Amino acid sequence: TSHTWFWNLIQNDFKTGNIDFEGCMRLLEKMQINFDEDHLKHIFKKTIDKHTGEIISMDDFKAIYRALVHRPEFEELFRAYSTDGKILPDGQLLKFLVKEQFQTEANETTALEIIMKYEPIDEVRSKRMMSFEGFVRYMNSDECSIFKSLHRTIYQDMNQPLCDYFISSSHNTYLIADQLMGPSHLWGYTSALLKGCRCLEIDCWDGNNNEPIVYHGHTLTSKIPFRSVIHVIDKYAFMSSAYPLVLSLENHCSPKQQEVMADCLKTILGDKLLSSPIGGEVDMTRLPSPEALKFKVLIKNKKVGTLEQSLLRMEDDYQGEAEELSDSDYNSEDGDSDDRIPLQQLRSPSKRKGERKSSLLPQKKPKVKRTKIALALSDLVVYTKSQKFVSFDHSRQHQQCYENNSIGETHARKLARTSAKDFISHTTRFITRIYPKGTRMSSSNYNPQEFWNVGCQMVALNFQTPGTQMELQDGKFLDNGGCGYVLKPEFLRDRNTTFTPRNVGGHSKPMSLSIRLISGHQLPPSSMSKTNKADPMVQIEIYGVPEDQTRKKSSVIKSNALCPKWNETFSFNIQVPELAMIRFCVEDEVSLVNNEFLGQYTLPVLSLNTGYRRIPLMSKDGIKLESASLFAHVWYY
Secondary structure, three states: OHHHHHHHHHHHHHOOOOEOHHHHHHHHHHOOOOOOHHHHHHHHHHHHOOOOOOOEOHHHHHHHHHHHHOOHHHHHHHHHHOOOOOEEEHHHHHHHHHHOOOOOOOOHHHHHHHHHHHOOOHHHHHOOEEEHHHHHHHHOOHHHEOEOOHHHOOOOOOOOOHHHEEEOEEOOOOEOOOOOOOOEOOHHHHHHHHOOOOEEEEEEEOOHHHOOEEOOOOOOOOOEEHHHHHHHHHHHOOOOOOOOEEEEEEEOOOHHHHHHHHHHHHHHHHHHEOOOOHHHOOOOOOOOOOOOOOOOEEEEEOOOOOHHHHHHHOOOOOOOOEEEEEHHHOOHHHOOOOOOOOHHHHHOHHHHHHHHHHOOOOOOOOOOOEEEEEHHHHOOOOOOEEOOOOOHHHHHHHOOOOEEEEEEHHHHHHHHHHOHHHHHHHHHHOOEEEEOOOOOOOOOOOOOHHHHOOOOOEEOEOOOOOOHHHHHHHHHOOOHHHOOEEEOOHHHOOOOOOOEOOEOHHHOOOEEEEEEEEEEEOOOOOOOOOOOOOOEEEEEEEEOOHHHOEEEEOOOOOOOOOOOEEEEEEEEEEOOHHHOEEEEEEEEEEEOOEEEEEEEEEEEHHHEOOEEEEEEEEOOOOOEEEEEEEEEEEEEO
């Protein structure tokens, strides 16, 4: 049957005779078979080497198709459950689902649904059976991905206060390169929003003709109009997620241009802009939930006075009024002490050495920095008021639940190491944003994991900079339907928690995880290879609390990127699976000291599917490599 089905499928394309490489590619595309051109070229060339000429017959095409699609590791599984090696009845498929995929809740309906969805041969499908062709399509589908299907949907409780969630957050969103000379671009906002980012940063400065501009102040980065940024945000805000979007304003504008900003926000965003408490009620004890704030844009900025005072003012007309705030009232990051190094300071290293010496001399008392803030802008701040972080003690006594702190990575790292218990207690109550230190000129990133470990909600990264840090970010927020909000574990939400990352105590729910790395398929060839070759090896890394951090390496398979086989088992004991991430990284061993990145996939440990699973691979830039994957067996208890 499968023989007849195959000929019927392809004979049209061979009507006018044999086909060339282009025709072969077109036919595979028509059959919806993912292929890597380098690998296909290699298989095609091997086929035509058997005879002269650049064209192939139907038999040749069948051989190419089999080399690409009929993987021996799939055949082995199929044969183990097939009654005759050719067909899998629905009852046998059900056995496979329960025994091998650990889908204990699967029943006859589940098996039938899979047959209806993946079996391409009508005659086989109508008999409630599956051919090897259908089995291959099922094994390559998202249902057999290592990432749990349930976690692709919004399955978490979205009715808890905002501070109970990890929130996908971007730093200097307008930059698409480095922090000094790089271009500012609207694409920075579009791409972050399409990735499900829920906290964007906007650096605002006075521009010409009373139009505020966005750029990295005191540097040579290019400038974009504030108005254009808000138009882009209006267009893309809720394309990838319905949950609230926070605009973190780093505001360096005069009161006059702040009024222009306020007007832009109101007129462009319209009803999307949250400008007063929901339901008109001010609940001082608890932040609203993501569910309650669906499709709303929140402004994070300094604010004059309290929410009640804003509400009273809304009844009067106060155009053109501004009030002064002293530096002690607001968060230093909104005047950004840590994140920006003035250009002149970077130009001359010799001068800086001199400055360093003089800094040891007795200093004059610093002037209190005074900032004028337009009431029109101040009053748009409701649940996300920027508040200067003084100390955990100070926050416990004075901070309101709608006041948020931004802490630079260096200071935050020190606090996480010396006062983890207080830090976690703080993040159970208040939204805390972490941002990269100003010396990261090339827009490099820090490891977000150490701040998630202490419950920080907004761990802001440079989305434009690829690398392990962004891969952890992307992997973490694949969870919960990719909506940009992930509910924190109970021990990071409980105000009386005793958990700390270095002393997990009774919060440990140890998981024993076993991964048998079976094979790879169509891995990207090495950049050094003129054909389709690489010497691949796989690293499996766990990120989480300090005692869970570990890395294991597979052996190197020489000169095979098309179908390397490992069959190696790796075991992990994970103390705090709720915080753990797992990263599969495929590298080409160029030399004993040098590896070239080929692809990776990162996901939360609790999102792992059990059984025989396909691991998709992403490029350095976070783009899915359509035809490349790893194949593994996953088991845990």
